[in-house]
Amino acid sequence: MRTHDPDDLTRPTRIKGRGAASNREGRFEALATTLEDDGWYHEEAGRPRPPTQVAIERARSIISRNESPDIPFTQSINPYRGCEHGCNYCYARPTHSYLNLSPGLDFETRLTAKTNAAERLRSELGKPGYVCEPITLGANTDAYQPIEREYRITREIIEVLHACNHPLTIITKNALVERDLDLLGPMAAKNLVQVFVSINALDNHLASTLEPRASAPHRRLQAIGNLVAAGVPCGVLVSPIIPAVTDMHIEHVLEQAAALGARIAGYTVLRLPHELKTLFREWLDLHVPDRAEHVMSLIRQMRGGRDYDSRFGSRMRGEGAYADLIRQRFRLACRKHGIGRSRELTLDTSRFVAPKPDTPQGSLF
Template sequence: MKLQPPSDPNRLDAPARIKGRGAASNPEGRFEGIAKTREDDGWHRDDEPPARPDTVVTIERARSIISRNDSPDIHFEQSINPYRGCEHGCVYCYARPSHGYLNLSAGIDFETKLFAKTNAAELLRAELGKRGYACSPINLGANTDPYQPIERRWRITRSVLEVLAECNHPCTIITKNALIERDLDLLAPMAKARLVHAFVSVTSLDNRLSSTLEPRASAPHRRLEAVAALNAAGVPCGVMVAPIIPMVTDRWIEQIVERAAAAGARHAGYTILRLPYELKDLVREWLELNVPERAGHVMSLIRQMRGGKDNDARFGSRMRGEGEFANLVRQRFRLACRRHGINAQRDLGLDTSRFTPPRAPSPQGELF
């Protein structure tokens, strides 16, 4: 039986903003059968700030590394996620409910209890070497960010890129962290061979908003600097205006496209906020804590774009939404791109013909 927590807003486990974290609570996942509440033991003070949970990274020895999909909404068939969970803490992240499969919460757990796939490069080399492997671009960052802060230490994304570069295998990258600049020594030569295209996700141009919405991602201006740095180094880098949250981030659509074009971007995309499973409650919680005067209006607009529901998982509409507000966003985005010469060429032009399977290890070593 699932126990329901009390509705008293002054209870000990009531949601509260935690500096450096996106979620304000740690609700049970949808697969758990028991709900837990904290009880006051007499030591808690009303003026005591909420605890700031530490990031804990667990080594995961994955069994496979390439994920495949046939979704008509996604422009790639293969992807790699070097990490489970994401320290960026973006409260809107559609990947949060995936932590439920680990018997963990989509809330604080998702951004503090992380898993590093330390054998990713080893598995990738084995999968690329399989007989009959058909080369198609691999996306890094489809679920969780490949350049989240822990990548600075673990360097798993870099090890994956090293294998892809060695095999002349094309890839795309989606990130919201300027740490991608670290790997320009790998990305620039790959770009010359038409093997890589990057996208940096920018949701707004407001640093204060970003610090609560996506607290451990790079600041918006820093992400645009990364777009400029990659393009200046010859690595084609576009921008993703994603996700667009009505009455919270949509006001920056035109400015982001303009700034991205000035940074050399020639491709751009966008998505509308999605609220699968536990995510809808986490986002409602964030709205009530950060923009309470607009919370009801924001959720009303979301439901208008989702056929009267909090979420619409149907292919064809889940990324862009439907209805008048969704159509308005679509028109604004297209006009902004046309004005600044973005998306003139939708094909990313990645070359799959150069792919060379990795050489199998030999007991005699590499003599030639």
């Protein structure tokens, strides 16, 4: 078992309200920084807590296209870069390296808001060659992360989609989605929207370290009930399943989500691409040091002996005996609680009406 000296500033340590324990350089950085303890730090002074910083971006385009056979959608929008939820396991963390920022603390504290997203979306939907297919919000970083309360970019995007009857799928782990029920309810009545709430465990203490600024698990369950009560089709994503950390919650999450009206469910197993391997190992050493090696051993069993396998077909679900056991447990629990296992409902694309281009005379006709 490995332990950390809380007085050693050169070692990763838990920062309350943050999921990463360090701010290591990304894989494209030419220079590396090494911390040295000069003896001036005193524990009673408290660890510094990095504040959230938000930069404004004027996006050139806003709809991303996807051709991966593992992902059941072809179009998505990410209103923000980085995510304040701070989920330690987030597969999107390595994307911050492309910005010359760390996938660690930078990913959850140095964020970018695409404030012209609605404007760009209106323009792209209005192009003559646009083909209507459902757009997914929250595919990479959560569209309802805490800074959405101030910036309201997700709200503006939904307003555009609502106005032109464009189908929408939302994936989130924040109960803030309830704020937009005045838009989502009418869209649901036209079969234009579905929401997936991501819950991989029901332990509040565990969630506070794994995903510190996401809504608590019980609050996400409540959001499922409120969405369903408003007529919005809702599913649950048990994602990611982490061996010997969250896998014991699979059946309980599905049972409670089904009781609140969730109609469909999906899951993925933990992925550790690029820098995420180191960040997740830091989390294990800090929070479950007695199980750290066992957890990594189970992960490798699902990844052909490696920490990560990027191949299509196996990267989301893993392979081998342990992955098969998870698959069987998930399937049986869905059957027991009457939940479908499809990731997507069929949304209506026939209602789409392209927005009119903005012109100086537009308001006269």
